[in-house]
Amino acid sequence: MLDATDEGYVTSDGRKIGDVLMEMKNITLRFGGVKAITDISFDIRQGEIRAIIGPNGAGKSSMLNVISGFYVPQEGEVWYKGQKRPQMKPFQVAQLGIARTFQNIALFEGMTVLDNVMTGRLNYMKTNLFQQALWKGKAEEEETKNREVVEKVIDFLEIQSIRKTPVSRLPYGLKKRVELARALAAEPSLLLLDEPMAGMNVEEKEDMSRFVLDVNDEFGTTIALIEHDMGVVMDLSDRVVVMDYGKKIGDGTPDEIRNNQAVIDAYLGVAHD
Amino acid sequence: MAQSSQATGGLGSVPALLLRNAAEFGDKPAYREKEFGIWQSWTWKETEQEIRNLALGLMNLGVNEGDFVAIIGNNRPHLYWGMVAAQWVGAIPVPLYQDSAAEEMAYVLDHCGARFVIAEDQEQVDKVIEVQDRLHQFEHLIYLDPRGMRKYDHAHLHEYTHVQEQGHAARDEFTPELEKRGAKLTYDSVCVMLYTSGTTGKPKGVVLSNRNIIETAKSSAEFDNLTPGEEILAYLPMAWVGDFIFSIGQAFWTGFCVNCPESPDTVAADLREIGPTYYFAPPRVFETQLTNVMIRMEDAGRLKKWLFDTFMAHARRVGPDILDGKPVGAWDRFKYWLGDLFIYGPLKNTLGFSKVRVGYTAGEAIGPEIFDFYRSLGINLKQLYGQTEASVFITVQPDGEVRSDTVGVPAPGVELRIGDSGEVYYRSPGVFEYYFKNEESTKSTKDEEGWVATGDAGFIEPDTGHLRIIDRAKDVGKMVDGSLFAPKYVENKLKFYPNILEAVVFGNNRDKCMAFINIDLSAVGNWAERNNIAYSSYQELAGHPKVYEMIQNHVEEVNASVAQDEMLSGCQVHRFLILHKELDADDGEMTRTRKVRRRIVEEKFADLIEALYGGKTEQYTETEVTYEDGRKGKISATLEIRDAKVVPVTTQKVAAE
Numbered sequence: 001m002l003d004a005t006d007e008g009y010v011t012s013d014g015r016k017i018g019d020v021l022m023e024m025k026n027i028t029l030r031f032g033g034v035k036a037i038t039d040i041s042f043d044i045r046q047g048e049i050r051a052i053i054g055p056n057g058a059g060k061s062s063m064l065n066v067i068s069g070f071y072v073p074q075e076g077e078v079w080y081k082g083q084k085r086p087q088m089k090p091f092q093v094a095q096l097g098i099a100r101t102f103q104n105i106a107l108f109e110g111m112t113v114l115d116n117v118m119t120g121r122l123n124y125m126k127t128n129l130f131q132q133a134l135w136k137g138k139a140e141e142e143e144t145k146n147r148e149v150v151e152k153v154i155d156f157l158e159i160q161s162i163r164k165t166p167v168s169r170l171p172y173g174l175k176k177r178v179e180l181a182r183a184l185a186a187e188p189s190l191l192l193l194d195e196p197m198a199g200m201n202v203e204e205k206e207d208m209s210r211f212v213l214d215v216n217d218e219f220g221t222t223i224a225l226i227e228h229d230m231g232v233v234m235d236l237s238d239r240v241v242v243m244d245y246g247k248k249i250g251d252g253t254p255d256e257i258r259n260n261q262a263v264i265d266a267y268l269g270v271a272h273d
Numbered sequence: 274m275a276q277s278s279q280a281t282g283g284l285g286s287v288p289a290l291l292l293r294n295a296a297e298f299g300d301k302p303a304y305r306e307k308e309f310g311i312w313q314s315w316t317w318k319e320t321e322q323e324i325r326n327l328a329l330g331l332m333n334l335g336v337n338e339g340d341f342v343a344i345i346g347n348n349r350p351h352l353y354w355g356m357v358a359a360q361w362v363g364a365i366p367v368p369l370y371q372d373s374a375a376e377e378m379a380y381v382l383d384h385c386g387a388r389f390v391i392a393e394d395q396e397q398v399d400k401v402i403e404v405q406d407r408l409h410q411f412e413h414l415i416y417l418d419p420r421g422m423r424k425y426d427h428a429h430l431h432e433y434t435h436v437q438e439q440g441h442a443a444r445d446e447f448t449p450e451l452e453k454r455g456a457k458l459t460y461d462s463v464c465v466m467l468y469t470s471g472t473t474g475k476p477k478g479v480v481l482s483n484r485n486i487i488e489t490a491k492s493s494a495e496f497d498n499l500t501p502g503e504e505i506l507a508y509l510p511m512a513w514v515g516d517f518i519f520s521i522g523q524a525f526w527t528g529f530c531v532n533c534p535e536s537p538d539t540v541a542a543d544l545r546e547i548g549p550t551y552y553f554a555p556p557r558v559f560e561t562q563l564t565n566v567m568i569r570m571e572d573a574g575r576l577k578k579w580l581f582d583t584f585m586a587h588a589r590r591v592g593p594d595i596l597d598g599k600p601v602g603a604w605d606r607f608k609y610w611l612g613d614l615f616i617y618g619p620l621k622n623t624l625g626f627s628k629v630r631v632g633y634t635a636g637e638a639i640g641p642e643i644f645d646f647y648r649s650l651g652i653n654l655k656q657l658y659g660q661t662e663a664s665v666f667i668t669v670q671p672d673g674e675v676r677s678d679t680v681g682v683p684a685p686g687v688e689l690r691i692g693d694s695g696e697v698y699y700r701s702p703g704v705f706e707y708y709f710k711n712e713e714s715t716k717s718t719k720d721e722e723g724w725v726a727t728g729d730a731g732f733i734e735p736d737t738g739h740l741r742i743i744d745r746a747k748d749v750g751k752m753v754d755g756s757l758f759a760p761k762y763v764e765n766k767l768k769f770y771p772n773i774l775e776a777v778v779f780g781n782n783r784d785k786c787m788a789f790i791n792i793d794l795s796a797v798g799n800w801a802e803r804n805n806i807a808y809s810s811y812q813e814l815a816g817h818p819k820v821y822e823m824i825q826n827h828v829e830e831v832n833a834s835v836a837q838d839e840m841l842s843g844c845q846v847h848r849f850l851i852l853h854k855e856l857d858a859d860d861g862e863m864t865r866t867r868k869v870r871r872r873i874v875e876e877k878f879a880d881l882i883e884a885l886y887g888g889k890t891e892q893y894t895e896t897e898v899t900y901e902d903g904r905k906g907k908i909s910a911t912l913e914i915r916d917a918k919v920v921p922v923t924t925q926k927v928a929a930e
Contacts, residue, residue, distance in 0.1 A: 158536065160539050161536060161539045218421070218423070
């Protein structure tokens with residue numbers, strides 16, 4: 001289907017997918033005696049929407065945590081922007097331009113939407129506590145600049161009406177959107193979405209899908225997402241990695257995955273003899 | 274004032290007014306819009322530049338004189354400019370309802386033969402693209418918000434700002450032609466074409482001339498002493514004639530500032546920030562606001578609730594009199610002043626009404642309680658009666674003569690006449706030119722002397738000269754025993770209860786009246802919450818026995834009040850049911866301005882009507898519904914039917930003879 005050469009490829013809707021942005025090489029992750037991920041390799045290319053799918057317990061979230069640097073694999077290497085990534089703290093990963101959302105929403109419940117989204121700009125704030133307290137000159141200028149970016153994100157995700165609402169008062173679907181807003185505020189080069197549609201109704205899913213596509217289209221952000229809803233995955237993503245019991249059982253375009261026997265077996269079940 | 278000293282002869286069109294405003298109030302804000310959390314503003318000078326660039330851009334794209342340019346979207350300054358730019362190049366702007374489905378849009382676009390469309394965003398663009406194959410004359414689409422548009426084929430698609438840039442770049446080439454076309458505009462040239470929402474049948478294109486719009490704007494602005502300092506919030510559909518008169522007509526005539534909300538969801542917050550001095554809203558908006566206030570007060574602490582109730586009772590007693598400048602005792606005044614300090618003032622501020630000097634409501638009857646509530650707070654809320662065909666104004670309430678049961682005296686320049694059948698006729702400088710491509714309707718609506726039939730039945734009160742509207746003329750009927758049947762009269766009484774969102778009363782050519790009720794989900798939902806009534810859906814709540822009980826009480830109270838009116842006492846509701854779904858414009862049951870389409874409801878729910886008259890106590894029904902994206906589905910329910918007590922009436926027939 002695709003000519004996945006080193007120079008990238010062109011999607012069916014005409015987007016140009018570029019060089020490899022991140023590459024996972026032979027990753028193995030163990031928790032004590034349990035192997036969560038076994039020898040998995042794949043790459044994420046500049047500008048593409050890459051999905052990781054698999055049945056429950058397949059190791060998808062572990063994989064995402066490896067990408068985000070939260071888990072350190074016992075074996076294998078993570079290459080990012082052409083360099084091998086050393087072991088890092090999460091905030092250092094964030095500074096590299098990787099932002100994420102969480103499966104079970106991790107927002108500051110007592111703070112307003114605006115403040116939550118502002119926290120996404122933390123890496124761009126250079127003034128110290130003292131300057132912030134005085135708030136004249138540099139700190140004010142910095143806040144104005146960052147607020148501008150945040151307002152663009154708020155406009156983009158159409159959450160103007162809840163700008164000043166405390167997060168705890170929002171319904172689930174909107175909280176998910178606020179999480180996406182916070183991740184976008186960091187202007188990431190790689191955006192990780194952990195089950196962005198989980199627990200949503202059809203309409204909310206449609207909205208979220210539209211936003212994911214628009215983010216990719218408008219800002220050229222590379223997106224890696226985990227998702228259960230097969231319909232959503234097949235519609236959204238350019239390439240899909242399929243995992244089962246910690247192993248990679250398929251990798252390719254949605255069409256290729258749909259016709260992959262191993263994938264069909266994993267999802268529909270097959271008699272083990 | 275500056276404008277009244279000028280001869281209107283030189284200002285025969287909206288673009289001419291634009292040039293005057295740019296010269297006279299050049300540095301005064303003309304438009305504001307909240308974008309990225311900040312109010313962005315444009316002065317009249319900047320507005321003129323923006324519109325000029327767009328007009329040049331439109332010429333560059335090939336817009337000819339007499340072309341139709343459709344405008345689709347929420348209230349945004351750029352879309353208002355689109356209308357004026359279209360006028361400037363000699364084209365005719367046609368604003369469309371932004372929430373109409375692609376199908377409805379196709380009819381209007383095809384009917385006027387629009388060659389150009391200016392759309393707000395991807396959502397609107399998608400709708401136009403969906404139906405473009407059926408539109409023969411359609412050529413170019415201009416969009417405002419580029420989000421999500423990158424991948425579209427841009428052969429006939431243009432970004433708004435690019436059109437402006439190209440227009441600006443080609444200014445040397447096109448300016449002389451633009452000036453020439455602008456100079457050709459007169460009082461008689463077409464200013465705008467607005468499609469009526471069509472309570473019956475297909476929408477009709479109402480053609481309004483510059484004379485209609487400017488004369489109306491002028492006399493209504495003088496009536497309420499509007500100044501260039503007014504601030505309004507433009508949030509009602511751009512396709513509605515009222516918005517055109519306020520946000521274009523009056524705004525350009527007096528030079529006041531039009532503020533556009535950030536998004537339709539933020540109107541309440543934007544209203545508070547702007548604090549308009551001149552405000553317009555249909556009764557529904559006031560109702561919703563009042564319901565919200567009451568719901569929040571129900572949840573408030575006991576002291577707060579007591580303060581609120583006590584001072585509101587006082588306000589209801591003396592507030593309207595103070596507003597009308599009638600004599601009120603010093604002690605009452607003092608108490609009102611205290612109340613204003615602690616309750617009314619903060620409440621008005623929360624609602625965004627602190628600065629309202631003149632407020633209008635129209636479109637439907639407003640409940641006396643709702644009306645009095647706002648007036649008692651000191652908000653000068655008045656009613657007007659109008660139509661698209663009249664460029665809005667037919668009657669208005671002058672300051673000091675405001676009542677909830679009349680719609681006021683004839684607006685300046687308007688003549689009124691009541692026909693033999695009780696129908697109201699009017700004649701004014703605002704009377705429309707004609708219905709586009711519909712000579713027949715034009716003839717049947719407007720006679721040779723310029724009198725227009727409103728389609729409403731009403732009468733003029735002999736002692737005050739105020740007009741009172743009873744109902745739509747064609748809805749007013751007779752019952753079997755000969756007594757008058759005026760459904761709207763009863764429905765309005767029902768709708769004045771916060772728990773009832775909509776009511777439809779049947780009874781024409783029948784012996785008794787029956788009713789469909791729609792509950793108001795926010796009010797009834799809140800009531801259910803406070804009374805520990807669990808429900809999982811609208812349908813379940815609507816069918817709850819306790820809800821039925823509550824609605825039954827309302828119906829019986831209405832019956833008692835209807836019985837008081839000799840002429841209409843036959844219209845008491847004998848039996849009713851609560852509908853399992855909200856009447857919706859998407860399902861064709863209502864117009865886009867949320868008026869019930871009686872015929873369609875009658876056809877669609879024929880089984881339920883039959884059950885009401887057949888004496889059944891419940892009825893199973895299946896209803897087709899249309900989702901927002903146009904897909905269809907079905908919902909089914911078994912509805913309970915209840916009897917309501919009626920007050921026996923003996924003098925029923927006297928008035929009907």
